[in-house]
Amino acid sequence: DTEVTQTPKHLVMGMTNKKSLKCEQHMGHRAMYWYKQKAKKPPELMFVYSYEKLSINESVPSRFSPECPNSSLLNLHLHALQPEDSALYLCASSQDNNLRGQYFGPGTRLTVT
Amino acid sequence: QKEVEQNSGPLSVPEGAIASLNCTYSDRGSQSFFWYRQYSGKSPELIMSIYSNGDKEDGRFTAQLNKASQYVSLLIRDSQPSDSATYLCAGNEKLTFGTGTRLTIIP
Numbered sequence: 001d002t003e004v005t006q007t008p009k010h011l012v013m014g015m016t017n018k019k020s021l022k023c024e025q026h027m028g029h030r031a032m033y034w035y036k037q038k039a040k041k042p043p044e045l046m047f048v049y050s051y052e053k054l055s056i057n058e059s060v061p062s063r064f065s066p067e068c069p070n071s072s073l074l075n076l077h078l079h080a081l082q083p084e085d086s087a088l089y090l091c092a093s094s095q096d097n098n099l100r101g102q103y104f105g106p107g108t109r110l111t112v113t
Numbered sequence: 114q115k116e117v118e119q120n121s122g123p124l125s126v127p128e129g130a131i132a133s134l135n136c137t138y139s140d141r142g143s144q145s146f147f148w149y150r151q152y153s154g155k156s157p158e159l160i161m162s163i164y165s166n167g168d169k170e171d172g173r174f175t176a177q178l179n180k181a182s183q184y185v186s187l188l189i190r191d192s193q194p195s196d197s198a199t200y201l202c203a204g205n206e207k208l209t210f211g212t213g214t215r216l217t218i219i220p
Contacts, residue, residue, distance in 0.1 A: 042210035098205040101147040104156040
């Protein structure tokens with residue numbers, strides 16, 4: 001099973017809302033990632049969890065709050081977002097050293113109104 | 114200098130021909146390099162990984178790695194319209210992607 005699942009597929013939220021994106025993998029991977037992708041641009045790294053601990057935060061604004069409840073789950077909590085945060089949010093997982101590449105979920109298409 | 118740079122294209126190739134995609138990198142810490150394919154509106158999909166200097170073949174795809182010259186390439190033989198996508202290269206260490214090459218296979 002090489003599947004990474006993400007929910008929801010689409011999300012529309014106002015600037016005062018609080019919402020969460022969810023990601024799950026059952027490949028036994030110990031590294032999980034959040035990326036943000038704008039149209040016609042490559043994915044941009046936001047956060048990395050390694051063995052359920054936050055190891056990289058790419059200077060992401062605090063309105064994005066990641067959480068890793070266990071080795072299979074990854075959440076991204078959203079609060080007070082701005083319209084420019086509208087993008088495709090991708091979750092990925094890999095072996096802990098990423099020597100064999102990352103597996104991506106289908107993404108959540110987020111629109112902030 | 115960006116850690117990973119690609120010939121940004123776009124690249125158009127006739128059906129049945131060989132498509133050649135190139136990537137150079139400055140990250141000497143990476144031990145593995147990857148090619149991802151991303152269809153429009155979809156997420157990236159890992160299609161090739163390479164760890165050693167030389168060539169690695171998988172079906173119609175061949176990845177080439179030259180660590181001394183710091184480049185990685187992807188050859189797609191017998192190109193098909195279904196190969197039309199954006200191709201992204203990345204190393205395992207820095208977790209950043211090249212800008213991507215948009216490939217169109219012309220029937």
